[in-house]
Amino acid sequence: MTGMVTSTSLFSPIVEGLIPYVPGEQPRIDGLVKLNTNENPYPPSPNVVAAITSAAMDGLQLYPDPESRALRRTVAAHHGLDISQVFVGNGSDEVLAHAFFTFFQHGTPLLMPDVTYSFYRVYCGLYGIPFEVVPLAVDLGIRVGAFEPYLQRDVAGIVIANPNAPTGIGLPITEIEKLVQMLPHRVVLVDEAYVDFGGQTAMGLVAKYSNLLVVHTLSKSRSLAGLRIGFACGQTPLIEALDRVKNSFNSYPLDRLAIAGGVAAFEDQDYFEKCCAAIVHTREGMVLQLEERGFEVLPSQANFVFARHPAQDAGRLAKGLRERAVLVRHFELPRIDQYLRISVGTPAQCDALIHALDDMLSIL
Numbered sequence: 251m252t253g254m255v256t257s258t259s260l261f262s263p264i265v266e267g268l269i270p271y272v273p274g275e276q277p278r279i280d281g282l283v284k285l286n287t288n289e290n291p292y293p294p295s296p297n298v299v300a301a302i303t304s305a306a307m308d309g310l311q312l313y314p315d316p317e318s319r320a321l322r323r324t325v326a327a328h329h330g331l332d333i334s335q336v337f338v339g340n341g342s343d344e345v346l347a348h349a350f351f352t353f354f355q356h357g358t359p360l361l362m363p364d365v366t367y368s369f370y371r372v373y374c375g376l377y378g379i380p381f382e383v384v385p386l387a388v389d390l391g392i393r394v395g396a397f398e399p400y401l402q403r404d405v406a407g408i409v410i411a412n413p414n415a416p417t418g419i420g421l422p423i424t425e426i427e428k429l430v431q432m433l434p435h436r437v438v439l440v441d442e443a444y445v446d447f448g449g450q451t452a453m454g455l456v457a458k459y460s461n462l463l464v465v466h467t468l469s470k471s472r473s474l475a476g477l478r479i480g481f482a483c484g485q486t487p488l489i490e491a492l493d494r495v496k497n498s499f500n501s502y503p504l505d506r507l508a509i510a511g512g513v514a515a516f517e518d519q520d521y522f523e524k525c526c527a528a529i530v531h532t533r534e535g536m537v538l539q540l541e542e543r544g545f546e547v548l549p550s551q552a553n554f555v556f557a558r559h560p561a562q563d564a565g566r567l568a569k570g571l572r573e574r575a576v577l578v579r580h581f582e583l584p585r586i587d588q589y590l591r592i593s594v595g596t597p598a599q600c601d602a603l604i605h606a607l608d609d610m611l612s613i614l
């Protein structure tokens with residue numbers, strides 16, 4: 251035997267205890283009504299498909315622009331920022347992963363709400379970042395004041411989703427600004443994956459606060475979950491730090507097709523607005539129909555609703571819906587295990603959901 255053996259495992263020690271994120275299932279079953287992963291029910295703009303097709307015929311043998319400048323320029327213009335204030339990645343999950351690595355490894359706890367996007371805990375596990383959870387109020391809303399007592403000690407930063415996932419509840423921009431002001435020497439990350447469905451964006455605060463990072467995705471409101479594009483906006487030093495990490499990991503996170511498709515998605519503003527408006531309209535109808543059937547529905551600013559039935563077990567409802575070819579998401583987690591998260595689909599998909607519920611509730 252050569253060399254000194256310190257462990258008998260083939261794996262790095264951190265992998266032994268790693269608990270990965272579990273995405274909503276993606277079964278390929280004909281006729282299935284998929285309301286479980288918050289995808290957009292509408293296809294992307296036809297211009298996106300045209301741009302991807304054209305990019306596919308032009309230069310796939312060459313690496314893409316490592317800096318994705320065309321896309322960053324487009325995103326920057328859209329949000330009134332400079333290109334140096336925009337970072338792009340292979341889905342916002344990758345952007346979040348780089349942000350956690352870049353900003354939150356201080357050996358002190360990262361603060362996040364007790365109910366939020368469960369990937370945040372996974373990144374903490376991956377990078378060994380300790381975290382503390384700040385409880386939501388009884389109405390399942392985030393209270394900025396609830397973070398205050400946790401700031402008596404040094405913390406690594408704050409991460410929130412706004413609107414929050416999976417509650418769909420949004421905070422007004424004035425509250426986000428208070429949060430950013432409460433922790434000036436650490437990064438406050440606001441994940442706005444669902445903001446285009448009625449939330450208030452913090453993009454306008456980027457110019458004012460050096461510690462704010464706002465993360466967006468093209469997966470939800472721009473119908474591009476299959477293309478994998480996300481981005482972060484913040485002041486230039488934050489973006490430069492993210493770039494250093496990204497360039498130590500993967501020089502080309504966005505391929506040529508993604509860059510071309512992403513640019514085209516932003517250029518078709520009219521299509522984007524119409525899709526978002528349709529989803530918000532369908533959501534409002536869906537909320538009423540669920541309430542008529544006795545559901546309590548949290549006020550949603552997202553492309554999903556979070557609802558519970560006071561007399562029916564959520565796990566049984568999810569199972570019954572599945573038997574009727576309707577998929578929704580049920581989290582077996584503290585505080586929310588009696589809720590269903592239901593993505594807003596097309597009007598026809600929402601009708602299918604309501605019919606399946608009526609069928610079940612009539613026999614339960």
Ligand SMILES: *Cc1c(COP(=O)(O)O)cnc(C)c1O
Pocket residue numbers: 288340341342343344367411415441443466467468469475478479480
């Ligand atoms: C969907 C979602 C993401 C991930 O988006 P991708 O760009 O598809 O990786 C990030 N944060 C929240 C809160 C989400 O719901």
